Amino acid sequence: MNKQVAIKAETSKDFEIRDYLRLDQFPHFMCPGCGHGIALRALLWAIHEQGIDKNKLAIVSGIGCSGRVGTYIDANTYHTTHGRPLAFATGLKMARPDLHVVVITGDGDCLAIGGNHLIHAARRNLDITCLMLNNEIYGMTGGQVSPTTPHDRYTTTTPAGNVEPVFDASRLAEAAGAGFVGRELTIHLPRLRDLISEGLEYKGFSFIEVMSDCTEINGRKNDLGSSAEMVLGQTRAMRPNEYDNNVVDQPFRPNSMDMGVFVRSDRPEYGATYRAMVDQISKGQKS
Amino acid sequence: MAKAKKDNSIAVLTDPPKLDPKGMKEPINVLIVGVGGQGVIMVSKVLAQICQNLGYQVKQSEVHGMAKRGGVVFSHVRFGNNVWSPTIPMGKADVLIALEWAEGLRWMNYLRPGTGIFIADTKRIVPPFACRSRILGADIGYSRDTPDDVREKVAEAFALDATEMATKAGNERAANTLLLGALSTTLTFPVEEWKKTIAKMVPPKTVEVNLAVFDQGQYWIDGSRKGEPVEGAAFVPLVQPEINSVRTTLEITDEWCKGCDICVKMCPERCLILNKDQVAELAEPDKCTGCHICEWLCPDFAISINPIIQEAVA
Numbered sequence: 001m002n003k004q005v006a007i008k009a010e011t012s013k014d015f016e017i018r019d020y021l022r023l024d025q026f027p028h029f030m031c032p033g034c035g036h037g038i039a040l041r042a043l044l045w046a047i048h049e050q051g052i053d054k055n056k057l058a059i060v061s062g063i064g065c066s067g068r069v070g071t072y073i074d075a076n077t078y079h080t081t082h083g084r085p086l087a088f089a090t091g092l093k094m095a096r097p098d099l100h101v102v103v104i105t106g107d108g109d110c111l112a113i114g115g116n117h118l119i120h121a122a123r124r125n126l127d128i129t130c131l132m133l134n135n136e137i138y139g140m141t142g143g144q145v146s147p148t149t150p151h152d153r154y155t156t157t158t159p160a161g162n163v164e165p166v167f168d169a170s171r172l173a174e175a176a177g178a179g180f181v182g183r184e185l186t187i188h189l190p191r192l193r194d195l196i197s198e199g200l201e202y203k204g205f206s207f208i209e210v211m212s213d214c215t216e217i218n219g220r221k222n223d224l225g226s227s228a229e230m231v232l233g234q235t236r237a238m239r240p241n242e243y244d245n246n247v248v249d250q251p252f253r254p255n256s257m258d259m260g261v262f263v264r265s266d267r268p269e270y271g272a273t274y275r276a277m278v279d280q281i282s283k284g285q286k287s
Numbered sequence: 288m289a290k291a292k293k294d295n296s297i298a299v300l301t302d303p304p305k306l307d308p309k310g311m312k313e314p315i316n317v318l319i320v321g322v323g324g325q326g327v328i329m330v331s332k333v334l335a336q337i338c339q340n341l342g343y344q345v346k347q348s349e350v351h352g353m354a355k356r357g358g359v360v361f362s363h364v365r366f367g368n369n370v371w372s373p374t375i376p377m378g379k380a381d382v383l384i385a386l387e388w389a390e391g392l393r394w395m396n397y398l399r400p401g402t403g404i405f406i407a408d409t410k411r412i413v414p415p416f417a418c419r420s421r422i423l424g425a426d427i428g429y430s431r432d433t434p435d436d437v438r439e440k441v442a443e444a445f446a447l448d449a450t451e452m453a454t455k456a457g458n459e460r461a462a463n464t465l466l467l468g469a470l471s472t473t474l475t476f477p478v479e480e481w482k483k484t485i486a487k488m489v490p491p492k493t494v495e496v497n498l499a500v501f502d503q504g505q506y507w508i509d510g511s512r513k514g515e516p517v518e519g520a521a522f523v524p525l526v527q528p529e530i531n532s533v534r535t536t537l538e539i540t541d542e543w544c545k546g547c548d549i550c551v552k553m554c555p556e557r558c559l560i561l562n563k564d565q566v567a568e569l570a571e572p573d574k575c576t577g578c579h580i581c582e583w584l585c586p587d588f589a590i591s592i593n594p595i596i597q598e599a600v601a
Binding site: 016017018021026027028030031032033034035036037038041187189215226227228229231234264 | 542543544551583584585586587588591
């Protein structure tokens, strides 16, 4: 009758995020409800799934809200200048091919000031995983218009609404020659994790666009609702017209962007071809 | 009258009536129920076609469409010399054919008291709505009634695992034809007419299997009525699978929480609240199912869910 029940806390939780965080830095600086936190969880989970050693992991980040995300990861982190994380990462990967190099960058960082670096990194197809956190605004500097701000959005520099067309980053990376291109929402966390995991596994330049939320600046100025409403609204309030997406007649996901892996090619990886050439020259086969 | 039996024929009448619409003023009512995709409409179409071929007036009405693949489907077939209304009134169905066990139980009140014949497949299709409780180890909301519980409620009842028998015969989807065979024993229509119509209406590749299971269905009911031991899968009671009583604890690091409200709004069980300090708090720990949604979507990593396994010590 009086059955003894021994309660034992199970320690083998498959993924404990606090093993991968710099706990002394917490709580982090991001606003309440910012989607970057969810994207960070997905990245760390994917790193955990891939079984990557923290000492062999280099996180390179630029400037902006997305740039600060990298500083919370307990690994080798590299906080670089505005727009240039891909350039720094290219040098790092060429010098230390044994490292897993992950670039965390934002929409303004990657597409506006660092647009050239993106297309050339994609062209070379060096083994880097580039995570672009697309929150459609310059959040840290006060909410200026960014290349991915949708039409008619109010920002501090477009007080009457944005009239510029948006930049489809995934299509740009695809056209520039990236070997792996994918896009996912932060609310689809398991799918985002799997996508990043696939990108980390891929040998070559993998470009992953994460559709994140800016609740405090973008959301508040445009009356997009609370953080929870913005996260939930991701699935239905996406803008296919702006992204030149013609897949609008999907029965269960009407009017949404297309997600998932767009490109997965077997182009030669730049670091491997480069080192093969160096070997040939050092052996004197090629002058 | 009705005698109890151990096998799947739950209750049989010693002198079973043969329903004949000839010369009767009232129409004969057959109610066919099941789940979308099982072939309810097909059964009713075959029956209606036969009645038409034999020169009776037939009215059939059905609910389908949205029910395709998993929802409730029912079909009323009324035939006789004069049929006015297309639907069967409650308590007036002469035969109830159920292609799914719980559906059969649900529609039992349509059977004519005293003479109604109940023929049910014991296959269970548990609807998603019955698994609504997300707590691990929770009971599913599916009927636990066994054929023994049905015995008192109807005059004559048969519970046969038609799906299993049809699978053995070569095609699982021929289960509806097997029940047609069972139905044919209650009516006076000639067997040739049944077989001719079935062969015309089923896909050409499956005619052979369908005619074979039609014979099986007839044999099963006739054998049960004569009291012979008939082959057929026995009724297996629904057993809840044993699940380790896994409970979870939800830990919230208050200093990290910024009160963004995502966990409160996203929780399917609504067991989290924002307290007066604008910090998330687990208000109803018993309701928490450990689904991890709040943990995964917390941008501040403030929530962590840890499983606790309760091990019974003898």
